[in-house]
Amino acid sequence: MSFQKELLRRRTFGIISHPDAGKTTLTEKLLLFGGAIQEAGAVKNNKIKKGATSDFMEIERQRGISVATSVLAFNYKDKKINILDTPGHKDFAEDTFRTLTAVDSVIVVIDVAKGVEEQTEKLVEVCRMRNIPMIVFINKLDREGKDAFDLLDEVEKKLKLRVTPLSFPIGMGYDFQGIYNIWEKNINLFSGDSKKNIEDTLEFSDINSPELEKIIGEKPAEKLREELELLSEVYPEFDKKTYLDGNLQPVFFGSALNNFGVRELLDCFIEIAPSPRPKMSDTRLVNPEEQKMSGFVFKIHANMDPKHRDRLAFIKIVSGTFERNKPYNHVRLGKSFKFSSPNAFFAEKKEIVDISYPGDIVGLHDTGNFKIGDTLTEGENMNFKGIPSFSPEHFRYINNADPLKAKQLEKGIDQLMDEGVAQLFTLEMNNRKIIGTVGALQYEVIQYRLEHEYGAKCSYENFPVHKACWVKPDDSKNEEFKEFKRIKQKFLAHDKYGQLVFLADSEFTIQMTQSKFPSVKLFFTSEFD
Numbered sequence: 093m094s095f096q097k098e099l100l101r102r103r104t105f106g107i108i109s110h111p112d113a114g115k116t117t118l119t120e121k122l123l124l125f126g127g128a129i130q131e132a133g134a135v136k137n138n139k140i141k142k143g144a145t146s147d148f149m150e151i152e153r154q155r156g157i158s159v160a161t162s163v164l165a166f167n168y169k170d171k172k173i174n175i176l177d178t179p180g181h182k183d184f185a186e187d188t189f190r191t192l193t194a195v196d197s198v199i200v201v202i203d204v205a206k207g208v209e210e211q212t213e214k215l216v217e218v219c220r221m222r223n224i225p226m227i228v229f230i231n232k233l234d235r236e237g238k239d240a241f242d243l244l245d246e247v248e249k250k251l252k253l254r255v256t257p258l259s260f261p262i263g264m265g266y267d268f269q270g271i272y273n274i275w276e277k278n279i280n281l282f283s284g285d286s287k288k289n290i291e292d293t294l295e296f297s298d299i300n301s302p303e304l305e306k307i308i309g310e311k312p313a314e315k316l317r318e319e320l321e322l323l324s325e326v327y328p329e330f331d332k333k334t335y336l337d338g339n340l341q342p343v344f345f346g347s348a349l350n351n352f353g354v355r356e357l358l359d360c361f362i363e364i365a366p367s368p369r370p371k372m373s374d375t376r377l378v379n380p381e382e383q384k385m386s387g388f389v390f391k392i393h394a395n396m397d398p399k400h401r402d403r404l405a406f407i408k409i410v411s412g413t414f415e416r417n418k419p420y421n422h423v424r425l426g427k428s429f430k431f432s433s434p435n436a437f438f439a440e441k442k443e444i445v446d447i448s449y450p451g452d453i454v455g456l457h458d459t460g461n462f463k464i465g466d467t468l469t470e471g472e473n474m475n476f477k478g479i480p481s482f483s484p485e486h487f488r489y490i491n492n493a494d495p496l497k498a499k500q501l502e503k504g505i506d507q508l509m510d511e512g513v514a515q516l517f518t519l520e521m522n523n524r525k526i527i528g529t530v531g532a533l534q535y536e537v538i539q540y541r542l543e544h545e546y547g548a549k550c551s552y553e554n555f556p557v558h559k560a561c562w563v564k565p566d567d568s569k570n571e572e573f574k575e576f577k578r579i580k581q582k583f584l585a586h587d588k589y590g591q592l593v594f595l596a597d598s599e600f601t602i603q604m605t606q607s608k609f610p611s612v613k614l615f616f617t618s619e620f621d
Contacts, residue, residue, distance in 0.1 A: 095413065095449070099380055100367045102451030104174040104408070106191055108216070109201035110209035114231040118201055118348040119177045123166055125358055163406060163437040163453045171362045174453055178215075187391070187512060189482070190464060192218055194390040194408035196451065197225040197365045199357070200251075200341075201348075204230055204237030204264070208250040216251045223338030225366055226253070229357055233261050234268050234347045240319075244327075244343060256327045258342045259356050262308055262316050269308050271345055272299075272316060273356050274323075275330075279307070280356065336366055368451035371410045373467070373474040378411050380450035385412035385420065388476040389466045392458065392511045403507065404435065404455040405462040412470065414448040423467045423475055431456050463589075464512045483616045484515055484528030487557040487595065488535065493549035504546030508538055509588055517560065517585035517593055526555055526585065526595070556597055557583075561614035563592040576609045591618060 109115040164175045176195055178188040192198070198219050202208060219226055230243055238246070240261055247255055258275040261268060270281040299320060304313040334340040342360065346353015368380040378386055391406040407414075414420075419428045435442040435455035448454045456462070467475045492501050505525070509516045514529040529535060535552060542548045563584075565573040577584065583595045594614060596602045606614060 096381070098172075098449040099451070101171050102174070102367050102449060103171055103197070103362060103365050104176070104195055104368065104451040104453070105197045105199060105361075105365060106176040106178050106188075106195040107199045107201060108178055108188065108192075108212065108219075110203070110206070110211040113201045113203040113206070113209070113212070114348045115201045116177065118199075118229065118231065118354065119164065119175055121348050121351050121354045122173075122175065122358060123164060124351070125168060125355060163455075165437055165453075168358065169362060172452075173362070174451060176453070188215060189218055190390050190512065192222070192224065193476075194388075194406075194453070195224065196367070196369045197227070199361070200226055200228045202228060202230050202243070202247065204232045204243065205235060207238055207243060207246045213250060216253070220252065220338065225336050225338055226341045227357070227361060227365070228253070228255065228341055228343040229348075229353075230343065230345045231348050233264060233271075233345055233353070234350055236266065237264060240264065240345065241322075247341075247343065253341045254328065254339060255341050255343045256330050257323055257345075258330060258360055259344045259346070259353060260316075260319060260323065261345045262312055267312075269312060271353050271356065272320065274320070275342075275356065275360050280353070281307070332364055335364060368410070368449075371476055373476050375474045378474075378476075380411050382411040384470040384472065385414050386410045386467065386469045386472070386474070386476075387414060387454070388468070389462050389464055392462060392464060403458045403460070403510070405458045405466075407454045407456060407468060409448050409450050409452050409454060410476065411450055414452070414454055416444070416446045420468045421471050421473075422461065423469060423473055424463070425461065427461075429461065429468075433457060460507075460510070463510060482530070483560045485530055486532055486535070487517075487526055487528045487555045487560075488552040489555050490525050490527050491551045491553060493551045497548045500546045501542065501548035501550060504542045504548050507546075508541060513541075514538060515560070516588050517595065520584045520586065521581055526557075527552075528557075528560055555595075557595045558598045559596050559602065559616065560587075561594045561596055561602060561616060562587075562618050563594050564613045564615065566611040566613070570611060572609050572611050576605070576612045580605070587618065589618075 107115050107119055162177045164177060166173055176191050178191050192215070200212060200216060202212065216226070228247055230240075237243075244255055244257065247253055259271050259273045261271055262279070263269045270279055272279050299317055304316070308316070328340065330342055331340060335342060342364070344353060344357045344360070346357065348354060370377050370379045372378075373386075387407045387409045389405045389407055393404050393406065414434065416434055417430050417432055419430050421427075422429055433444045434448065435457075436445040436448065437453065437455065442455065445454070465475075490505065492498055494501075505516060505527075508514070514527050514534050517526045517528060518524070519526065527535070527538065539550060539552075542550055565576075567573065580594060583597070585593050585595055587593050594605070596605065602614065605612070
């Protein structure tokens with residue numbers, strides 16, 4: 093198959109939602125349609141040891157939440173689909189933000205009862221800033237929830253989206269009978285049996301046909317006709333270009349757990365979702381059609397396989413083809429590397445691939461050469477932008493609880509920080525190490541992984557910091573900067589990359605510092621020019 097064809101058949105997307113909206117279940121059902129798995133793991137049911145295919149870290153199985161972003165791929169109707177499953181839990185928001193730099197489009201999952209929740213708002217805002225095309229899936233329709241029109245209203249107001257429903261429920265909760273697929277003009281009836289043949293749909297070219305009453309009853313038929321008429325008056329017609337520009341969001345309704353409305357979503361998705369899109373580097377816009385390979389690391393995962401201490405760097409291919417055993421330029425190190433066993437993913441299975449195309453995610457075995465945000469090219473010196481570190485919200489000293497394991501602890505912390513699980517700051521004054529995280533749950537994950545993967549025990553001690561501010565003086569030799577360093581020395585640290593960071597104990601301190609030392613600039617993310 094030609095390069096152009098391979099490019100056009102790829103769809104790389106992320107699924108985002110608030111925890112518990114059914115994201116992992118939806119991911120599983122999509123894999124089921126692609127024939128990638130034979131049966132779905134009951135995600136919440138701990139009696140079944142199978143667990144969801146996309147949650148492969150022990151701590152996720154125990155908690156029933158996704159804390160690492162996993163990569164899953166499958167084929168469906170001649171399209172190659174790459175799903176990046178993101179952690180919904182807010183303590184792992186940073187991992188999710190980074191993953192959003194690697195997707196070409198997004199599916200937003202919303203719980204019919206809870207509506208739009210806070211984590212969804214934050215993530216959708218990031219997508220809006222980047223004009224990522226979004227499709228909304230309103231989930232759990234077989235449960236009692238909000239009215240469909242109220243939900244559409246809420247999505248428009250809270251998420252600031254312009255929506256157009258492409259499917260619509262016939263009844264809700266106990267009265268839920270099925271879905272009218274506006275996109276394909278057919279009806280899918282709900283039997284409540286998740287094992288039923290998922291292809292059972294009834295073609296309906298004419299919604300006014302008396303057949304409708306026979307199938308769903310007189311009142312529901314009348315109501316459905318009224319609602320569809322209202323929809324066509326209130327909401328804009330679907331337009332593919334407006335959707336691809338990020339200015340119109342199609343909405344689907346369904347129940348992922350009951351495998352309902354998922355096929356409609358998937359069939360429409362593969363038709364309208366974008367193939368790999370161009371990406372901005374610090375020097376120019378890179379197009380996927382270009383012959384020369386380029387890609388960037390958006391995630392690093394240590395110990396994918398507990399039996400072997402291996403780290404995998406996840407690379408999104410932006411342009412050209414990535415070939416096994418071909419040398420590529422690691423821009424930050426200025427060195428050339430070959431990769432003899434690049435991996436493609438299939439849930440927990442990995443396979444070695446000879447060639448990958450734009451849109452694909454490749455896992456490269458790494459011995460410590462990669463950091464998040466690194467760029468690989470065929471020689472060109474450029475860096476892809478948009479993978480910053482944010483200022484953490486929580487800060488704690490990390491102490492070694494077992495003096496004999498100092499080396500293991502250091503190695504463990506080092507590798508987990510490369511993964512972007514949290515950020516490490518080393519105080520200038522006494523070299524004490526401080527771990528900063530977006531959420532408190534990460535401390536547990538770090539402690540658990542240090543012990544189980546590195547055999548090192550740690551304890552924490554609170555460190556009262558409000559924000560980490562990256563410091564950039566106008567001139568590092570001027571007197572004002574020297575004075576700033578002298579007065580604030582107790583609160584100065586370096587991050588993992590050696591950048592100077594000021595750990596401020598309050599918003600007031602930040603304001604006072606900025607007015608007292610105007611030539612010393614403070615930033616709340618690590619990526620600044």
